[in-house]
Amino acid sequence: MKTIETHSPRTLEEALALLEMMGDGIRVIAGATDVVVQVLERKKDPCALLNLSYLEELRYIREEGDLLAIGALTTHREIERSPLVMAHAPLLAEAAFIVGSPQIKNLGTVGGNIANASPVADTVPALMVLGATLILRSRGGTRTVPLAGFASGPGRTILKPGELITQVLFPVLRHDEISFYERLGQRRLLSISKVGVAFRARRRDNRMTNVAIALGAVAPRVIMAPNTAAFLEGKEYAAVVAEEAARIVETESKAITDMRSTDTYRNRMAGALLIRGMARVCEGITGL
Ligand SMILES: Cc1cc2nc3c(=O)[nH]c(=O)nc-3n(C[C@H](O)[C@H](O)[C@H](O)COP(=O)(O)OP(=O)(O)OC[C@H]3O[C@@H](n4cnc5c(N)ncnc54)[C@H](O)[C@@H]3O)c2cc1C
Missing domain, CATH: 3.30.43 (Uridine Diphospho-n-acetylenolpyruvylglucosamine Reductase; domain 2)
Incomplete structure (x- = not known):
């Protein structure tokens, strides 16, 4: 051996x-x-x-002014259970909750989830709609890069030789913002994503603004859904609005057919997850 x-x-x-x-x-x-x-x-x-697993200095979740900073070595378990994450970025707690099994959540880190650059990574869509940036460190210095531009395809990133992700950083959600992460797998837990939808928006008098939507597992990397977000911008929530948004998100979803699913099914499910998530956070309806 x-x-x-x-x-x-x-x-x-x-x-x-x-x-x-x-x-x-x-x-x-x-x-x-x-x-x-x-x-x-x-x-x-x-x-x-x-x-890297002994680098305690990269294992933390803390507030830095209006930002939440998470060390790259922080595990999914720590994120899922963090009162700060639950209060300021509940969709990230939802994404971490859904990862793998308790064993995987106790070992797997947010830095590893991002650096692996898989389109099915669950924390990435949530972090994308939060507008996350990454701190990259090498002996030569420090770079701050947007998460949205970090992965260029499956397993491919802009990390340079000698660089590590040390921190993920994003603005905390305001009290009038709603958010969710919905995912479809073969089973509710212990399965890899067929499609994941992350959503955040400001909601005042039922009207949504600053809408951001990210889709996982439907393209070579996690993508944003700008047309759906633009459609929802300024609209009041209603079931019929969510259904119309779902039809648009299905056209922005660029799924492929593989052993886990067909492209048509995945694209349709992106719409279904959007409807389910919006009903949950706007109307308190669960179990759709
Ligand atoms: C049974 C099973 C179930 C799983 N279920 C899910 C799931 O439901 N959802 C999901 O998203 N993932 C899932 N995963 C994948 C995996 O657990 C996660 O992607 C996890 O977050 C990876 O983190 P890690 O620390 O283990 O990464 P590692 O395996 O240690 O590393 C992954 C990659 O990232 C690089 N890397 C790690 N840390 C850094 C850093 N700080 N800077 C630069 N590069 C770094 C490594 O070189 C490697 O290329 C599953 C895996 C298994 C085995």
């Missing part, structure tokens, strides 16, 4: 130095829940590993 050299730095500085020194010869792991699967499927060679 091949042994894999593993480095487990205790500080970010040490991790960045190792990453710079070893270049392509080392692979970053956080919770390793994606990497282990990739290694088993032999999609990636098990070279030396840089294990």
Whole structure:
């Protein structure tokens, strides 16, 4: 059996130095829940590993003025249970809740979910509508980049050699904002997304403004649905409005057919999830 050299730095500085020194010869792991699967499927060679999981300095959820800052090593479990996330970004708590199983949620990190650049990653649509930015650190310095431009396709990102995601940052939702993350999988839990819909809007006197919608699992990367958002802008919520929005979102959903679903079904379900989510947050109707 091949042994894999593993480095487990205790500080970010040490991790960045190792990453710079070893270049392509080392692979970053956080919770390793994606990497282990990739290694088993032999999609990636098990070279030396840089294990970030001891970097306590990257495991936090805190308010910074009007922003919520989440360290890259924060697990889905920590996000799902965080009173700050529940109060200021409930749709992110919903997304973290739905990830995998308790075991996966205890290991899998938000940084890993983003860096893996999978179109089915559950936290990414939620973070996209929150307008999240990422802090990327290397020995050479720090970059702040919008999450929306981070992934260019499955497994492809703008991360440069030597860089790590260290933080996710987004404005907290205001008291008059509504939001949801709805996902369809083979089962309610313990399944990968067939389609995910994240939504946020300001709602005053039933009228919606600043609408943002993101779709997961229906394109090579998580995408926004600007036409649907524009249609809803300034409108009062009503079931018929949600149904019309659903027809538009189905045209913005660019799903493919694969072993999990057909393109037609996924596109239709994007609409159905939008109707379900809007009924839930606007009317308190559940179980649709
Ligand atoms: C059984 C099972 C069920 C799952 N269910 C779901 C699900 O329902 N929803 C979902 O979204 N995902 C799911 N996943 C996928 C996975 O658990 C998540 O994507 C998780 O968040 C990955 O985090 P991690 O810390 O384990 O990443 P890792 O596997 O450690 O790393 C993933 C990738 O990110 C890179 N990376 C990690 N951290 C950083 C960093 N800070 N900076 C730069 N690069 C970094 C690694 O090099 C690697 O390329 C599931 C996985 C399994 C095995």
